[in-house]
Amino acid sequence: xxxxxxxxxxxxxxxxxxxxxxxxxxxxxxxxxxxxxxxxxxxxxxxxxxxxxxxxxxxxxxxxxxxxxxxxxxxxxxxxxxxxxxxxxxxxxxxxxxxxxxxxxxxxxxxxxxxxxxxxxxxxxxxxxxxxxxxxxxxxxxxxxxxxxxxxxxxxxxxxxxxxxxxxxxxxxxxxxxxxxxxxxxxxxxxxxxxxxxxxxxxxxxxxxxxxxxxxxxxxxxxxxxxxxxxxxxxxxxxxxxxxxxxxxxxxxxxxxxxxxxxxxxxxxxxxxxxxxxxxxxxxxxxxxxxxxxxxxxxxxxxxxxxxxxxxxxxxxxxxxxxxxxxxxxxxxxxxxxxxxxxxxxxxxxxxxxxxxxxxxxxxxxxxxxxxxxxxxxxxxxxxxxxxxxxxxxxxxxxxxxxxxxxxxxxxxxxxxxxxxxxxxxxxxxxxxxxxxxxxxxxxxxxxxxxxxxxxxxxxxxxxxxxxxxxxxxxxxxxxxxxxxxxxxxxxxxxxxxxxxxxxxxxxxxxxxxxxxxxxxxxxxxxxxxxxxxxxxxxxxxxxxxxxxxxxxxxxxxxxxxxxxx
Numbered sequence: 001x002x003x004x005x006x007x008x009x010x011x012x013x014x015x016x017x018x019x020x021x022x023x024x025x026x027x028x029x030x031x032x033x034x035x036x037x038x039x040x041x042x043x044x045x046x047x048x049x050x051x052x053x054x055x056x057x058x059x060x061x062x063x064x065x066x067x068x069x070x071x072x073x074x075x076x077x078x079x080x081x082x083x084x085x086x087x088x089x090x091x092x093x094x095x096x097x098x099x100x101x102x103x104x105x106x107x108x109x110x111x112x113x114x115x116x117x118x119x120x121x122x123x124x125x126x127x128x129x130x131x132x133x134x135x136x137x138x139x140x141x142x143x144x145x146x147x148x149x150x151x152x153x154x155x156x157x158x159x160x161x162x163x164x165x166x167x168x169x170x171x172x173x174x175x176x177x178x179x180x181x182x183x184x185x186x187x188x189x190x191x192x193x194x195x196x197x198x199x200x201x202x203x204x205x206x207x208x209x210x211x212x213x214x215x216x217x218x219x220x221x222x223x224x225x226x227x228x229x230x231x232x233x234x235x236x237x238x239x240x241x242x243x244x245x246x247x248x249x250x251x252x253x254x255x256x257x258x259x260x261x262x263x264x265x266x267x268x269x270x271x272x273x274x275x276x277x278x279x280x281x282x283x284x285x286x287x288x289x290x291x292x293x294x295x296x297x298x299x300x301x302x303x304x305x306x307x308x309x310x311x312x313x314x315x316x317x318x319x320x321x322x323x324x325x326x327x328x329x330x331x332x333x334x335x336x337x338x339x340x341x342x343x344x345x346x347x348x349x350x351x352x353x354x355x356x357x358x359x360x361x362x363x364x365x366x367x368x369x370x371x372x373x374x375x376x377x378x379x380x381x382x383x384x385x386x387x388x389x390x391x392x393x394x395x396x397x398x399x400x401x402x403x404x405x406x407x408x409x410x411x412x413x414x415x416x417x418x419x420x421x422x423x424x425x426x427x428x429x430x431x432x433x434x435x436x437x438x439x440x441x442x443x444x445x446x447x448x449x450x451x452x453x454x455x456x457x458x459x460x461x462x463x464x465x466x467x468x469x470x471x472x473x474x475x476x477x478x479x480x481x482x483x484x485x486x487x488x489x490x491x492x493x494x495x496x497x498x499x500x501x502x503x504x505x506x507x508x509x510x511x512x513x514x515x516x517x518x519x520x521x522x523x524x525x526x527x528x529x530x531x532x533x534x535x536x537x538x539x540x541x542x543x544x545x546x547x548x549x550x551x552x553x554x555x556x557x558x559x560x561x562x563x564x565x566x
Contacts, residue, residue, distance in 0.1 A: 046300050055305070098128075123165075246299050
């Protein structure tokens with residue numbers, strides 16, 4: 001849907017004749033005759049990913065402005081709170097940690113939790129990346145205590161989060177109980193507001209098996225409706241879902257637009273009960289300000305570059321939300337730096353020492369993770385993705401006889417700027433510390449792997465030894481037979497210009513996330529003769545050191561039938 005010219009999406013919930021579960025809604029006339037509504041401000045963010053320092057490269061701007069950095073984020077939050085005093089609640093929609101820059105990741109993201117606690121965060125849903133180190137680690141992050149292996153690396157006790165993580169749909173399989181509280185009730189001037197935390201149902205598909213072991217994830221909409229009923233039984237009529245799932249608007253849409261809005265959040269919201277008033281979403285790293293199913297649906301992009309300022313008017317007598325408006329605001333860097341955040345960053349930088357600034361290589365130009373469009377809306381190669389695949393093949397073509405490597409797009413997190421590359425910059429580009437795994441696949445399985453790309457919607461970055469052709473007119477495999485597609489032209493796959501024989505066996509390298517079937521690439525779980533190697537970041541660092549200065553690889557490894565003249 002498009003909402004042209006609107007700076008704030010406005011949802012007039014009182015227009016409904018009947019709300020959920022048969023409750024009669026307050027009419028505008030009744031509201032005018034009663035006590036003045038309670039004004040409540042929600043300040044929302046999502047997908048912070050440990051970006052304590054201002055993000056670099058293209059990740060450091062939004063809406064044409066330099067943005068982000070927790071020193072500025074905290075100042076903006078404080079100024080916005082000042083406008084509404086005690087009626088402000090600060091919330092987040094997941095992925096606050098995980099896939100973080102070195103300054104946070106080196107300390108198991110404790111710095112980020114400490115920083116967001118200082119910045120006044122109240123409630124946050126659990127995103128998929130909160131499970132990167134497993135459920136026990138997530139509970140430690142919430143409740144505190146030193147890391148069981150690395151201890152308290154900065155020499156001070158870790159006290160846990162000063163905010164509450166919520167997850168209504170992540171259950172401990174053995175007990176059937178939620179891992180964390182499913183919701184929270186917050187009172188403001190006598191009215192109750194319920195916050196339901198919701199984790200991406202597909203988390204097991206994009207997190208390593210160890211990270212989600214012993215957990216079950218349920219449908220977002222059905223679970224939200226279940227807890228909405230429970231909240232209403234407790235007298236809560238104003239309900240906000242903090243959902244770590246999102247959508248995308250068309251390219252022309254600005255940070256406060258909703259142009260041709262699509263994505264999983266649309267279906268989820270359409271299935272939510274009318275008693276749910278606002279959906280603060282995330283996961284897709286997009287900015288939007290929408291109305292879906294008579295609900296306000298927002299997202300504040302990523303990395304702390306935006307704050308969504310949501311204003312609610314709540315009926316003082318009934319507790320119903322009378323209206324909800326929102327505006328995405330840029331976290332500009334033209335305000336004073338918050339001194340408490342500056343001190344925190346300085347403290348952790350001192351502990352980190354010279355490791356972060358060590359130069360590991362050099363680039364002749366900026367090498368970005370921007371993906372080319374392969375056909376329609378399908379995205380293909382990126383310069384940095386190809387470079388990382390090259391590094392992984394380079395690291396394993398000798399001792400493991402690998403003939404090719406493939407890298408998942410979700411594992412590439414930041415650009416490399418032109419000039420010297422520091423260890424911290426390399427880490428930020430590839431922060432997951434996955435091991436390389438070299439395994440045997442038949443040629444037939446390799447074609448299946450390539451077909452699965454179009455089932456999962458994630459085209460893998462190939463090393464420079466790989467070439468193949470894709471037919472835009474081909475068919476995508478059905479979900480129950482992911483190898484049966486015809487997108488990849490048979491006979492076109494080559495390794496080092498030698499055609500791949502479907503009956504022969506080849507050694508390829510991927511990271512352990514992919515090797516375990518991550519991102520839906522189930523065929524990789526059938527790979528045999530597995531050899532686990534070095535950390536992927538170590539391979540990238542060694543490759544940069546050995547081959548610098550490095551230029552951006554060309555994007556010619558995957559061609560379409562049009563380009564190939566077929």
